[in-house]
Amino acid sequence: MAAAPSAPPASSAKESLREDLTCAICCDLFREPVMLSCMHHFCKPCISRYWRGTQGRVSCPQCRKEFSCRQFQTNYLVAAMVEKVRATTADTYIQNLEKQLKETLENYHLKREYYKNSIVRDKDKMDTIKRFGADLQARVTSEFRALHQILDQEETCMLEQLKREQVDELEKVERHLEAVELAKREIEENIRIFQQASTTNENIILTELPQPRPCLQVDIAPEIDLTALGNKYMAPLQYITWRKMFKSLKPGPSPLTFDVDTAHPSIRVSRDKTMAFECDGMILHLDNGKRFLQCVNILAAQGFQSGRHYWEVEVGPKPKWDLGVASEAIDRRSRIKLSPENGYWTLRLRNTNEYSAGTQPWTRLQVSSFPKKIGVFLDCEERRVSFYNADDMSLLYSFANGPRVKVFPFFSPCISGNSQEPHPVKLLHYPPVTLSD
Structure with a gap:
């Protein structure tokens, strides 16, 4: 299959557009562009001067086609295009566009840095959850060891519940981490697009900013409530189970007396x-x-x-x-x-x-x-x-x-x-x- 023709460079397209909007008489951008019946365009003052002094039939300076009368019509569409090209080639416009490009790049760099820091924080939170979960599992195991086989089923159930809750907490952070990483990749893609535009247009007139990819909105990082997670498993687990297995509980509740x-x-x-x-x-x-x-x-x-x-x-x-x-x-x-x-x-x-x-x-x-x-x-x-x-x-x-x-x-x-x-x-x-x- 033949390769599709590549799009012409932006600079070539701009040069071609400027050439199309240039008067063949004065060799400058059209001023008050008018169109002859042969479809060629000229500045109104230029064609008027060109025909001045000519008796009888007049002709097109480009194709030499003759006309019996001196008729032309103003082309407002071409006039509007000329004014746009003239405006976009002004120094102040170019400077403003370059400033916008610089500020946009700086903004994307800041966002990338924010997402990088957020990824680090999320990974730290995941490590904290894992360490804390491991500590809680060790505590649960220690509590249930005293009850041995009688409480083996209770211990297994509670460990499974703890693991599920730990997984739930990890999944919250993992989902946020994935969203941040995706947002970071999109930011980096936009940075690449704008950097490419910035590099490409160093010596070329820039008429408009490139279109960035839409960026995902990332929710606020989830808070880790380790206290809520830990309270259940740092509780007196033997006494909780004691309601079911009272006779096997050692030691029992403290037999207090009033002083x-x-x-x-x-x-x-x-x-x-x-x-x-x-x-x-x-x-x-x-x-x-x-x-x-x-x-x-x-x-x-x-x-x-x-x-x-x-x-x-x-x-x-x-x-x-x-x-x-x-x-x-x-x-x-x-x-x-x-x-x-x-x-x-x-x-x-x-x-x-x-x-x-x-x-x-x-x-x-x-x-x-x-x-x-x-x-x-x-x-x-x-x-x-x-x-x-x-x-x-x-x-x-x-x-x-x-x-x-x-x-x-x-x-x-x-x-x-x-x-x-x-x-x-x-x-x-x-x-x-x-x-x-």
Whole structure:
């Protein structure tokens, strides 16, 4: 098959156009172009001078065809083309076009640099997801190792879920990476087109910019919420599974007891030290330096500075309460806001259905169901304090920057201010243990 004829160079086409628009008499671009009946064009002043003094018939300067009368007609289309050529050959027009070409190239270079940086960031995010996913898998495996064959199926299911979520996160970034790489290739193609135009037109008059390829619009890079990904797998997995395999769980939840010496005078503690009640009157106690005097609070007798610990608290239908952990060094004689800055990592309930995390300011929580039992997970090595609905082990809130020092489980049954019999805050033991008086 014969090759298709190649298009003439842009410079040849421009020269041919200029030649077609040049008067054969004055050898310059047409001025007031007119067309003779033989279809040849001349400047109106030129043909008028050419015929001046001629008696009788006149002729075309090009083809010598004679005419009995001096007739010609103005060609407005040619006039418009002449004016366009005249305008595009002006120095200011060429300079402006060159400036536009330079600015367009600079803009594409900047976009290419942006996409290159975005690709690097996306790849870094993918590496972070992979490393974080690998760490989570190791943690999951470690948690389930203690349950061995009994929990093998549970472990497999959770690892598959983790891998799916990791793949989902990777796919988000991969899709963005592919879009950025495609956009980068299109930008580079446009750069090539404009660079070619710039190189080709160094010594040639440029009449218009080349047509670039349309560029894809790339969405904003997806954010990686590693905290959301990690919370589920950095949770007390054994205790989550414990609802199904309670008897095989080792070790079980911490069997806490209340420290009566820390109880505010408005708190009454049961004989077995597992229930704390609000009371109308004030119980007289000796001042031992450990007791809360301003706020209706109480601590557990057991403190923790290392390891991982989990306990559950029954709050029942109480309309208000606070619970969590408190630093050993907290001020127990003053009224202080419960916040990590003051040594408290807590969850609170007010007005029966308003749940908040004890941050500064308070973080309001959206809770789908109102838990009657709260699970508290303290991971001293990870410095994490997490709260769960103990009925379904759904996460309510997690403090990722937890305590560095020794802490004690913290409770406040609050003063409900109603005439009904107050419901206690109760420490739950699994299995029940015999406590000394």
